[in-house]
Amino acid sequence: MSLTLNELIRKLKAKEFKKITIAAGAGISVAAGLSDYRSKDTGLYDQLKKFNLSNPEQVYDINVFRKNPSLYYSVSKEFGTHNLDLQPTFAHQFIYHLDRNDQLLNCFTQNIDGLELVAGVRESKVIQVHGHRRTASCIDCKKTYCVKTFYQNVDKSEIMKCTDCNGLIKPDVVFFGQSLPQLYFEKLPEISLSDLVIIMGTSLQVQPFSNMIYRINENVPIVLINKETNLRRLDPINNKLLIKGDVQDIISSIMKQL
Numbered sequence: 022m023s024l025t026l027n028e029l030i031r032k033l034k035a036k037e038f039k040k041i042t043i044a045a046g047a048g049i050s051v052a053a054g055l056s057d058y059r060s061k062d063t064g065l066y067d068q069l070k071k072f073n074l075s076n077p078e079q080v081y082d083i084n085v086f087r088k089n090p091s092l093y094y095s096v097s098k099e100f101g102t103h104n105l106d107l108q109p110t111f112a113h114q115f116i117y118h119l120d121r122n123d124q125l126l127n128c129f130t131q132n133i134d135g136l137e138l139v140a141g142v143r144e145s146k147v148i149q150v151h152g153h154r155r156t157a158s159c160i161d162c163k164k165t166y167c168v169k170t171f172y173q174n175v176d177k178s179e180i181m182k183c184t185d186c187n188g189l190i191k192p193d194v195v196f197f198g199q200s201l202p203q204l205y206f207e208k209l210p211e212i213s214l215s216d217l218v219i220i221m222g223t224s225l226q227v228q229p230f231s232n233m234i235y236r237i238n239e240n241v242p243i244v245l246i247n248k249e250t251n252l253r254r255l256d257p258i259n260n261k262l263l264i265k266g267d268v269q270d271i272i273s274s275i276m277k278q279l
């Protein structure tokens with residue numbers, strides 16, 4: 022038997038779920054004004070075509086950055102992805118609601134915007150698997166720098182270098198070729214403790230999310246809220262609730278009933 026939407030809402034309201042794992046992707050921040058990565062035409066990767074890259078992921082590749090940091094600088098400047106003043110969406114407020122009611126086990130997020138924290142979710146519950154932009158650091162000696170200074174350099178198209186070792190500075194976002202944050206590895210086993218898993222705004226294509234679902238215990242319901250719900254990875258899962266549509270609209274509707 023799969024969970025239904027009415028049951029989900031009833032059980033959330035009755036606080037029957039006490040260890041909810043959230044897996045959140047770019048789709049939960051679209052309503053805040055951030056571009057997601059993979060949507061056709063409007064996604065960042067499609068918009069990057071004007072940079073004539075053979076593979077748009079090169080922008081976030083540590084080896085490419087070492088050789089040609091100006092590519093990341095240009096893209097950051099062009100798309101305003103350094104906008105640090107975004108506001109949380111309904112999805113972020115929903116995660117905060119769960120935390121405030123002691124129903125949140127962990128929130129794994131692919132997003133680097135930190136809006137989960139802005140919404141009020143406790144820092145110990147938020148695992149930003151691809152890092153964040155609260156600080157910047159030297160890619161060689163790891164010395165920490167103010168991220169605002171980094172983005173001032175982006176605006177001036179001046180490459181920022183470490184005052185100690187002359188290494189390149191970048192925000193503490195995980196690039197391809199860099200290891201994931203330690204907190205991710207510490208919290209990953211806790212997924213097996215979940216009594217409900219809610220996946221929002223991601224199509225589970227990017228590691229480590231694509232494999233995280235295999236750690237969920239059998240019979241634990243998985244809810245997917247996304248504009249695309251036909252995900253082959255979820256085929257083997259029996260107890261699942263797929264809610265297809267705009268994440269902001271769907272969460273707004275659920276929140277009104279809690």
Ligand SMILES: [Zn+2]
Binds near residue numbers: 160162188
């Ligand atoms: Zn350095």
